[in-house]
Each structure stands twice: as C-alpha cells, then as structure tokens.
Amino acid sequence: MQDDIKFHMDGAPMEDSAPIPEGLSSRLGVCPETGLCDEAKAPKEQKRPKRIVILGSTGSIGRQTLDVVQKHPDALHVVGLACGRHIADMVAQAKKFSVPSLAVGQASEIPEGVVIPDDIDLQFGPQAVVDLCTLDEADLVVNALVGEAGLAASIATLRAGKILALANKESLVVGGDLIMPHASASRLVPIDSEHGAIFQCLVGEKHSEVERLWVTASGGPFRGMTREQLQHVSPKQALAHPTWHMGAKITIDSSTLMNKGLEVIEAHHLFAMPYDRINVVVQPQSLVHSMVEFRDGSVKAHMGVTDMRIPIQYALSYPDRWSAPVQPLDFCTLGSLQFEPADTKTFRCLDLARSAGQEGGTMPCAMNAANEVAVAAFLDERCSFLQIADTVEHVMDNHCVERVTSLEQLQEVDRKARISASKYIASIG
Ligand SMILES: NC(=O)c1ccc[n+]([C@@H]2O[C@H](COP(=O)([O-])OP(=O)(O)OC[C@H]3O[C@@H](n4cnc5c(N)ncnc54)[C@H](OP(=O)(O)O)[C@@H]3O)[C@@H](O)[C@H]2O)c1
Numbered sequence: 001m002q003d004d005i006k007f008h009m010d011g012a013p014m015e016d017s018a019p020i021p022e023g024l025s026s027r028l029g030v031c032p033e034t035g036l037c038d039e040a041k042a043p044k045e046q047k048r049p050k051r052i053v054i055l056g057s058t059g060s061i062g063r064q065t066l067d068v069v070q071k072h073p074d075a076l077h078v079v080g081l082a083c084g085r086h087i088a089d090m091v092a093q094a095k096k097f098s099v100p101s102l103a104v105g106q107a108s109e110i111p112e113g114v115v116i117p118d119d120i121d122l123q124f125g126p127q128a129v130v131d132l133c134t135l136d137e138a139d140l141v142v143n144a145l146v147g148e149a150g151l152a153a154s155i156a157t158l159r160a161g162k163i164l165a166l167a168n169k170e171s172l173v174v175g176g177d178l179i180m181p182h183a184s185a186s187r188l189v190p191i192d193s194e195h196g197a198i199f200q201c202l203v204g205e206k207h208s209e210v211e212r213l214w215v216t217a218s219g220g221p222f223r224g225m226t227r228e229q230l231q232h233v234s235p236k237q238a239l240a241h242p243t244w245h246m247g248a249k250i251t252i253d254s255s256t257l258m259n260k261g262l263e264v265i266e267a268h269h270l271f272a273m274p275y276d277r278i279n280v281v282v283q284p285q286s287l288v289h290s291m292v293e294f295r296d297g298s299v300k301a302h303m304g305v306t307d308m309r310i311p312i313q314y315a316l317s318y319p320d321r322w323s324a325p326v327q328p329l330d331f332c333t334l335g336s337l338q339f340e341p342a343d344t345k346t347f348r349c350l351d352l353a354r355s356a357g358q359e360g361g362t363m364p365c366a367m368n369a370a371n372e373v374a375v376a377a378f379l380d381e382r383c384s385f386l387q388i389a390d391t392v393e394h395v396m397d398n399h400c401v402e403r404v405t406s407l408e409q410l411q412e413v414d415r416k417a418r419i420s421a422s423k424y425i426a427s428i429g
Helices: 023-027 060-071 087-097 126-132 147-159 169-182 193-202 248-256 258-270 309-317 349-359 363-379 385-397 407-428
Strands: 050-055 076-083 101-104 121-124 140-143 163-166 188-190 210-217 278-282 288-294 299-303
Touching: 050 060, 050 126, 060 076, 060 087, 060 140, 060 309, 076 087, 076 126, 087 101, 101 126, 121 126, 126 147, 140 147, 140 309, 147 163, 147 169, 147 363, 147 407, 163 169, 163 309, 169 258, 169 363, 169 407, 188 193, 188 258, 188 309, 193 210, 193 258, 193 288, 193 299, 193 309, 210 258, 248 258, 248 363, 248 385, 258 278, 258 349, 258 363, 349 363, 349 385, 363 385, 363 407, 385 407
Parallel strands: 050 076, 050 140, 076 101, 101 121, 140 163, 163 188, 210 278
Antiparallel strands: 210 288, 288 299
C-alpha cells in the first residue's frame, strides 16, 4: 500500500489532526457562530408533500420507507421506484402507492404473469435507475440500493439539485471525494442509524466545539468468539443478527465488523471528521445509536428503539419531526447498557476498512469491491468467514492508490478489484 493520501471534501489533502471544517455546520443548516438552525430564521412556507423516489424499494430499507410513507400520506408522495430483480413486488408497490415511474437495474424482462398498467412507465438497466434521480417531479431520493451500484445514483441526485436521503453507505465509502463537494446546505441526510444519530446530536452545535465522534456497534452475532471458533461458522449463523433485521449483505458486514469500518469512512466524509477523532465502541443492546463528544467534556448520545423506520422518517421529515411510527423507548424496563471496545484482532475487517479510509484516494473503492465479492462468496459457501478479511487484505495489498478524479475511474478500480478478489478466492478454495 502507498503512503497516506487522504482528501477532504474538495479533494484537497487533509491532516488527521486538522480542525473540523466549516462544511460540518453549513451542511446541518447551522450558523457556526450562533448555533441557530437556518430554518429558525427562514420565513414559513406553505408545505406541500415531499415527492420522493425510492431506489431499492423491494429491500429492507425500501420497504420500511414505504411504511413511513403509508403513515404520512399527506407529507410524502412517491413518484419513482427502482429494484434489482423483484419486479412483481415493485409493481405491486407501484399500484398500491400510485407510482408512475419504475426502473429495474438487474433483470431484463418482465416475469410471466406480471401486468404493467398503462399509466406506469417501466424502464430497464442501470441508467434507468440513475434517470429516476433526475425526474423533474422529484424533490428527494432515498438511495437504498446495496453496494457500489448506488454510487452513480448518489452523484446524479446531488448534481440534479435534489435532496439525497442516503442509506447506501457504499456510495460514500467508494466515492465520498466525488459526492461531498455537491452535498452542502442540508441536501445530504443520512439514513444509517449511527450517522442519523450523529447528525441529530450536531444540530444547533458549533462545529469548532466537537472533539470526537463515537460510532456504536452491536458487535454482531459472533461477539466474544475466538478465531478458532469462527473458522467454521456458516452463512446461516452469520445472518442471525442479534438486534437488527436487515438485508443479507449488511448483515454479513455486521458479523465481520466490516459494516463498522464502512461507517467510519462514511462518518469521515459526512461530518468532515479526521479518522483519529472517530472512535468505535460496542454497545450490544443497540439502544445508543451513536454519540458526539464536545470540547467541554459533554457527550450527547442519541437513543431509541432498534427500528430503522425512525432514522428513515427523520431523513424524510428533516428539519421537522413527525409522530413516531413505533413504540417509544421505555426507560423503566430498559435494564442496563453495556459498552466495550471492539475486538479488532479477531474481526480484522474494521481495521482494514479504517486503514483503507486513512490511505484514501481509490483505496476504499478497491477495499469495498473486494468485500462485496468476498461476502457473496461466503453466502455461496465458496469461502469461509475468516477468508472475507483475507480477501480484502489481499486486494488492498495489491492496489496502487490514485487520487479520485471521476466516476469512470472508480468504476474501473471497482472492476479490477472484483477480478483480483475473485481470483484470490478461487485460488484458496
Ligand atoms: N437494512 C438496514 O437496516 C440498513 C441499515 C443501515 C444501512 N443500510 C444500508 O442500506 C442499503 C440497503 O440495505 P438493505 O438492507 O435494504 O438491502 P437489501 O434488503 O438487500 O435491499 C437492496 C435493494 O436494492 C435493490 N438492488 C440491488 N442491486 C440493485 C441494482 N443493481 N439496481 C437496482 N436495484 C438494486 C434490491 O432489489 P431486489 O430486491 O429486486 O434484488 C433491493 O430492493 C445498504 O447500503 C445498507 O448498508 C441498511
């Protein structure tokens, strides 16, 4: 691996101990001097429903987003949906929510028995998914695609001047250097529960007074296990997450702690925070969703039940809050909260991802591609649980870092890293 290269939002190199840049507060709509939210100063407008596009509507986040829409039909109106292969499910959603524009990213034909009504436009191909982000009638795009496939959509959404409600963390991991320059003035609102938590803790705060971010982790289903015990764990065991019900890829990432590594990189980009001021702590109950430490020693923590509809809804309602779609936290029955350090010796993916982030440039893109290939291989039982980290390390060791210049460059790095990871897995299998 090459020497440390790290770029800030504008592509300029950034020091680990650099002060937090102005972008942190301006992205939150907060005046760096007064700490007041812009919204408080703005004249009140008549509100019409936000018109939203949901990419990945058939997945875990996509379906929960539609739950939130159902709960707030006067505030949200869905104008576009995209999926990978589950066309019948998406068409059923479109009929239920009267959605006129659909895109299918992976499949290439309509399955037998599925009838597309005349008033629904359905297009195929990755470009059709990206085109939904630029629909004139859309105000906000929920990007709940999985993996690097979400990057082009994130960039297109922000370039089109729409609000990006981002679940697809891989977008920022791979292309944070390309995305963040377009992400000012509250146009990028995180859905990931940890980043949604930090985002909320920072509202009204002065960026110069933030000392450190604490990103919490559940520890996953294998917390406390040794490398010997992990040698033969199965995909089924890894998919049994103790606190969250999520899609397969993120659930495996949670079991390896790669998910936390991706989230450290995501936090670095979103909050313009140097890596040495982003800590990870295991909080097995997943009730503290993350924390912000300030320079006077005060710590703000965001708490809530483990239900993704809360951060999804906040990303859609921001800067307002709407009535909760879930039961509130009951502190009388909560019991105790545990905190412990992450076991990075056993779960090597967290440190691998952090070091990819610190290396910067195209390294996180190569790291992410290797992980996507290795997770798919583990789910297909073509590699073992511990070989996921080995694959990521192999690809990182063989990647020559370049400064990020374009989407096309990242797509080429991603393609080559996938080949390298596949070859490595074939060689150890
Ligand atoms: N689930 C959670 O609780 C959670 C929490 C925090 C962050 N996230 C992040 O949110 C993202 C989505 O996670 P998830 O758990 O919702 O995943 P998921 O359940 O696997 O759903 C993924 C969605 O993306 C669609 N899709 C996949 N590849 C596509 C492509 N090339 N073109 C168009 N659509 C495509 C899938 O369509 P098909 O169904 O048709 O295949 C599905 O609708 C991930 O980045 C994850 O890390 C998830």
